[in-house]
Amino acid sequence: MKAEGRPATTQARGRKRRDALLAAARALLAERESDKITLVDVAERAGIPKSSAYHFYADILELYNELVAILDTELQAVIAQPITPVTGWEQVVGEVIDRAAAYFEAHPAAQQLMLSSQTPPAVKRSSRRADIETSHLIEQHIDTHFVMPDIPDRSRIFFHAVEAADLMFGLSLFQHGMLLDSMVEEAKKMACAYLGLYLPRFLRRRDDTPAAGVVVPAA
Known part of the structure; x- marks a missing residue:
């Protein structure tokens, strides 16, 4: 024994x-x-x-790869929390970006490995792959509240929106050594402006959607 x-x-x-x-x-x-x-x-x-x-x-890079996977999982858990109430899809995007900014503020290691220009390329590639899952979470949040149009390759579009926000976060760290509130707002503008090329400004809420079999009178 x-x-x-x-x-x-x-x-x-x-x-x-x-x-x-x-x-x-x-x-x-x-x-x-x-x-x-x-x-x-x-x-x-x-x-x-x-x-x-x-x-x-084997080396510090291998440790960083494991650590960044843990950090990405933590960030995604924060982002995945329900968002309510919301008045529009842009508010959903703004809330997610605020959550991400708060996480990065509280976790300097995440700033270093996920946003910094000094991040080793292999580690950055790993985090970029995790951004795909993060973009899916944003897409799901919006889809929970609103009826989205049928957009070809929609997941790719949301991924690009996440990368746009990350760019502004990274620029803030590069230029100012910290995440400025003004740059977080710029991240929201960039992500929403890009998504706005594909999503109408106003989407129908899911709670306004008729139940199956219900006929909606013509306007």
Whole structure:
């Protein structure tokens, strides 16, 4: 029985050390730019031997890839929360962007790995793929409240809107070192202006949609 318990104990210890390395990387990313941090730095901050750190990650880039996946999942959980009440689809987009801005303000590591110009290309590509899921969440939020028109390749359009907002977030960090409220508003304008090329300004609310079988009199 004792021998059978060893793998589970070893696995738990390994998970604990891995979590400690990820937590240490988060802390360091609040203090330094991502390209100024090494895996040795992370191991020292976590209080873990260098050899153990290299057992889990080949290099800092591999750790960043795991961390950015966690950060993207956290952000998406924030965005996925219900949005109500709403008066129009632009309000939905604005609420999502406000939520994203609040998340980035509270998580400097997310700013570094998802928005910064110093982000390693491989990590940025990983986060861009996660943006596809984020764009689906926005699309679903709008679709929950409004009847959207049948637009070819609609998911691609929403993805581009997310990238437009990300661009303004990134410019704010590059130019000002922080997310300015004015730049968050610019992000809303850019995303809504782009989506407005495909979505009518006013969409019919789903709660105004007739039930199946109900005939709507002609206007």
